[in-house]
Amino acid sequence: MRTLITNGTVVNADGSFGADVLIEDEKIVAVGAIPGAPSDVTVDKVIDARGRWVIPGGIDPHTHFDLPFGGTYSKDDFETGTRAAAFGGTTTILDFAVQGKGEALRPGLDTWLAKAEGKASIDYGLHMIMGDVNDATLKEMDVLVDEGVTDFKLFTAYPGVFLSDDGAIFAALRQSAENGGLILMHAENGVAIDIVANANAEAGLTDPYYHGVSRMPVFEGECVNRVIRFAEAADAPVYIVHLSSRDALEEVVRGRDRGAMAFAETCPQYLFLSLEDMGNGFEGAKYVCSPPLRPADHQEDLWRGLVKGDLQTVGTDHCPFDFEGQKELGRGDFRKIPNGLPGVEERVDLMFQGVVAGRYTKERWVEVISTAAARIFGLAGRKGVIAPGFDADVVIYDPDRKHVLSASTHHMNVDYSCYEGMEVQGGSDVVISRGKVIVEDGEWKGQAGAGRFLKREVAREYLK
Ligand SMILES: [Zn+2]
Numbered sequence: 430m431r432t433l434i435t436n437g438t439v440v441n442a443d444g445s446f447g448a449d450v451l452i453e454d455e456k457i458v459a460v461g462a463i464p465g466a467p468s469d470v471t472v473d474k475v476i477d478a479r480g481r482w483v484i485p486g487g488i489d490p491h492t493h494f495d496l497p498f499g500g501t502y503s504k505d506d507f508e509t510g511t512r513a514a515a516f517g518g519t520t521t522i523l524d525f526a527v528q529g530k531g532e533a534l535r536p537g538l539d540t541w542l543a544k545a546e547g548k549a550s551i552d553y554g555l556h557m558i559m560g561d562v563n564d565a566t567l568k569e570m571d572v573l574v575d576e577g578v579t580d581f582k583l584f585t586a587y588p589g590v591f592l593s594d595d596g597a598i599f600a601a602l603r604q605s606a607e608n609g610g611l612i613l614m615h616a617e618n619g620v621a622i623d624i625v626a627n628a629n630a631e632a633g634l635t636d637p638y639y640h641g642v643s644r645m646p647v648f649e650g651e652c653v654n655r656v657i658r659f660a661e662a663a664d665a666p667v668y669i670v671h672l673s674s675r676d677a678l679e680e681v682v683r684g685r686d687r688g689a690m691a692f693a694e695t696c697p698q699y700l701f702l703s704l705e706d707m708g709n710g711f712e713g714a715k716y717v718c719s720p721p722l723r724p725a726d727h728q729e730d731l732w733r734g735l736v737k738g739d740l741q742t743v744g745t746d747h748c749p750f751d752f753e754g755q756k757e758l759g760r761g762d763f764r765k766i767p768n769g770l771p772g773v774e775e776r777v778d779l780m781f782q783g784v785v786a787g788r789y790t791k792e793r794w795v796e797v798i799s800t801a802a803a804r805i806f807g808l809a810g811r812k813g814v815i816a817p818g819f820d821a822d823v824v825i826y827d828p829d830r831k832h833v834l835s836a837s838t839h840h841m842n843v844d845y846s847c848y849e850g851m852e853v854q855g856g857s858d859v860v861i862s863r864g865k866v867i868v869e870d871g872e873w874k875g876q877a878g879a880g881r882f883l884k885r886e887v888a889r890e891y892l893k
Pocket of ligand 1: 491
């Protein structure tokens with residue numbers, strides 16, 4: 430199977446140029462002036478990308494499909510979630526397997542591999558959530574790294590559920606310094622947050638808004654500083670997931686200036702939404718996630734972090750719950766609202782608004798939505814670049830097409846959109862996953878089960 434993309438502008442993180450792209454089976458085999466093309470090259474399909482861009486498919490490093498949380502499950506499974514991702518121009522997702530309390534890592538990993546098998550329509554990798562750090566699971570980390578699960582997420586939040594104490598975090602960082610893995614941190618001080626949250630609830634402040642108010646930015650800044658200091662002591666890299674506040678960013682900047690191997694991801698919701706969206710009574714439950722949305726004046730700092738490179742990636746933390754029936758579990762007590770927002774379909778287009786607004790270049794946009802995650806998460810040489818030898822995960826992107834984000838048109842399996850009615854510029858017209866067209870002009874052509882599990886490499890050369 431050979432596909433030729435003609436007349437487009439290839440946009441990579443390191444530059445843009447007019448070029449044809451030739452795909453053979455699952456790989457990109459040629460980029461540039463292809464001798465004889467298009468008339469004397471035998472191909473099965475020609476896509477004319479005139480006036481449009483040819484970009485590497487998006488990589489969302491942070492999704493939660495089919496995740497149990499607070500007595501319910503996130504609504505998108507690997508079938509609906511990966512299809513929605515593809516409609517939005519994302520061709521790789523990294524989801525989080527969860528270790529059960531008192532269990533080894535392996536059963537949790539096997540559970541997630543089974544959730545994805547036969548359902549994912551795009552390629553996927555798995556991070557491992559460690560809820561229980563002990564001598565046995567520390568040793569087990571080495572085995573998982575060898576099997577392509579190269580990173581491990583720990584929490585300073587959710588006491589009694591996922592929280593790891595300082596000793597556990599430091600021990601895991603030391604282990605990763607040896608085995609080449611990467612520790613991901615949900616860095617918010619859950620113990621302190623619970624004191625404020627309980628006091629608010631007992632004072633009758635039970636609306637969703639108080640979820641946001643209770644999880645103070647200072648509690649994120651404190652933990653980000655602490656885990657970066659531990660990483661420095663362990664001589665290991667650390668990656669902060671879903672960084673949401675100026676307080677946290679300042680600690681990343683400070684750490685990087687000292688030479689710490691500190692990396693961080695933010696999410697579209699922290700760039701486009703704010704604490705004010707959590708007002709309006711129980712409607713605010715739609716926006717309950719952790720860390721929470723911040724006062725609007727944090728947004729400019731986060732954009733600057735992306736522009737300057739102190740923030741390397743943008744993941745969605747996609748974890749959708751229907752407003753009706755799921756978010757409603759927390760009516761009358763914000764502490765019982767399932768935490769999470771939908772967003773896997775909207776990420777590439779939302780982040781393109783940074784190009785539209787002149788905040789960063791289209792090349793930096795490609796880096797932020799795709800290339801940087803490929804490098805940090807052990808997919809360099811396979812994903813994230815339009816070049817010969819790379820997987821043919823390719824998006825034909827129309828930088829001018831405008832469309833409106835809405836639950837009535839999105840493909841995510843959830844009954845609301847955080848961005849309802851928002852008009853965005855730019856859209857994915859054709860989405861190709863390992864050589865196969867899976868979305869074309871709004872039509873689904875993909876197949877559940879066609880996505881493959883990605884065994885990832887350790888990526889130390891990119892974690893300096
Ligand atoms: Zn998450």
